[in-house]
Amino acid sequence: MVILVTGGTGYIGSHTVVELIKNNYDVVIIDNLSNSSKDVVNKIEKITGSKCKFYEADIRDENALDKIFKENKIDAVIHFAGYKAVGESVKKPLDYYDNNVVGTIKLLETMKKYNCKKMVFSSSATVYGNPKVHKFDETIERGKAVNPYGATKIVIEEMLENLYVSDDTFEISILRYFNPVGAHESGIIGENPNGVPNNLMPYIQKVAKGELPELSIFGSDYNTKDGTGVRDYIHVVDLAKGHIKALEKLDNKKVYTYNLGTGKGYSVLDLVKTFEKVNNIKIKYKFVDRRPGDLDCYYADTSKAEKELGWKAEKGIEEMCKDSWNFAKNM
Numbered sequence: 610m611v612i613l614v615t616g617g618t619g620y621i622g623s624h625t626v627v628e629l630i631k632n633n634y635d636v637v638i639i640d641n642l643s644n645s646s647k648d649v650v651n652k653i654e655k656i657t658g659s660k661c662k663f664y665e666a667d668i669r670d671e672n673a674l675d676k677i678f679k680e681n682k683i684d685a686v687i688h689f690a691g692y693k694a695v696g697e698s699v700k701k702p703l704d705y706y707d708n709n710v711v712g713t714i715k716l717l718e719t720m721k722k723y724n725c726k727k728m729v730f731s732s733s734a735t736v737y738g739n740p741k742v743h744k745f746d747e748t749i750e751r752g753k754a755v756n757p758y759g760a761t762k763i764v765i766e767e768m769l770e771n772l773y774v775s776d777d778t779f780e781i782s783i784l785r786y787f788n789p790v791g792a793h794e795s796g797i798i799g800e801n802p803n804g805v806p807n808n809l810m811p812y813i814q815k816v817a818k819g820e821l822p823e824l825s826i827f828g829s830d831y832n833t834k835d836g837t838g839v840r841d842y843i844h845v846v847d848l849a850k851g852h853i854k855a856l857e858k859l860d861n862k863k864v865y866t867y868n869l870g871t872g873k874g875y876s877v878l879d880l881v882k883t884f885e886k887v888n889n890i891k892i893k894y895k896f897v898d899r900r901p902g903d904l905d906c907y908y909a910d911t912s913k914a915e916k917e918l919g920w921k922a923e924k925g926i927e928e929m930c931k932d933s934w935n936f937a938k939n940m
């Protein structure tokens with residue numbers, strides 16, 4: 610089976626490509642390298658010993674998509690390509706709608722044209738908005754977006770559901786990730802964002818490397834065990850494996866939606882202390898005000914993915930911290 614992976618040189622995409630190759634899929638990547646580098650293609654080859662086809666192109670470029678679908682008999686698409694920085698989305702909402710929503714429309718139009726009807730889509734726990742409970746399960750309705758980035762994920766989820774109603778030969782799985790962290794055990798690929806990171810683990814990595822002086826912990830007065838925010842961190846390799854399961858389960862009975870998390874919540878301080886312990890490094894931190902828009906505590910109910918996909922995250926927070934540093938220290 611030939612799988613087109615959009616955004617395949619990115620953080621989650623690259624780890625998923627490795628798992629796809631390990632599972633004997635043929636992989637074609639399209640990435641415009643707006644947030645990754647071409648080097649990753651060689652790194653994937655180094656890990657797997659296999660080559661994958663790479664197209665440096667934008668998913669909004671219909672001609673480029675046409676060329677890819679003409680040159681390859683694509684059986685299914687795993688769609689990661691998009692912008693993901695919450696703060697930036699507030700400053701540049703139109704760019705986010707254009708890249709994430711318009712990009713997905715162009716991709717779906719081309720898929721239709723070439724009768725490729727299978728898609729696994731990268732969504733996010735952010736689509737739940739701010740529900741009253743901490744444990745999010747898939748029966749909770751999509752909420753109100755807390756930022757333009759989240760709004761694009763809500764729009765795309767709705768669009769995919771509308772598309773299926775109009776054409777029930779589509780086979781679609783929507784995966785809602787919680788907080789992906791960690792890196793491939795080889796230390797060859799991982800998360801390396803440009804500039805000052807927004808997310809917690811990349812920020813910790815930079816403090817550990819001495820590239821940033823200290824971590825600011827946003828809020829110490831949340832109603833959580835130690836006052837800091839609680840999230841469901843999931844190892845990126847577990848997440849990648851979830852995509853293979855979702856791909857294998859695709860059928861046209863309905864649009865499937867699954868949470869991908871561990872089901873466990875850890876606080877910011879849990880993550881910092883674990884990172885310090887397993888890597889034997891001190892992380893300097895200070896407490897600052899809460900970050901606007903942050904929720905106090907949430908984590909996934911993973912029972913649906915466990916039951917229907919036969920998938921369960923296996924790696925714990927210690928492995929996440931170890932692998933993150935194993936990658937970051939060599940960068």
Ligand code: NAD
Pocket residue numbers: 615616617618619620621622639640641642643644645666667668669688689690691692693708712731732733734786787788789
């Ligand atoms: P990433 O930025 O590392 O990867 C995205 C890749 O897509 C990058 O390589 C980028 O160059 C590419 N890209 C962006 N726009 C493109 C376009 N128009 N055409 C072609 N390529 C394009 O991000 P990631 O963390 O790997 O996230 C992948 C997906 O998962 C995104 O859709 C993101 O919204 C979603 N997601 C991520 C997280 C997270 O915390 N990392 C959480 C939930 C959902």
Ligand code: WQD
Pocket residue numbers: 693695732733734735787788789807808809810812824825826827828837838839840877900903
């Ligand atoms: C985690 C915790 C912060 C940075 C975001 C998106 C979400 C999804 C995953 C894409 C929170 C605290 C962070 C720092 C800190 N992405 N923190 N100091 O906000 O849970 O989720 O990424 O879909 O949509 O919103 O992740 O890593 O930014 O924050 O104290 O410098 O760490 O307050 O409690 P978040 P995060």
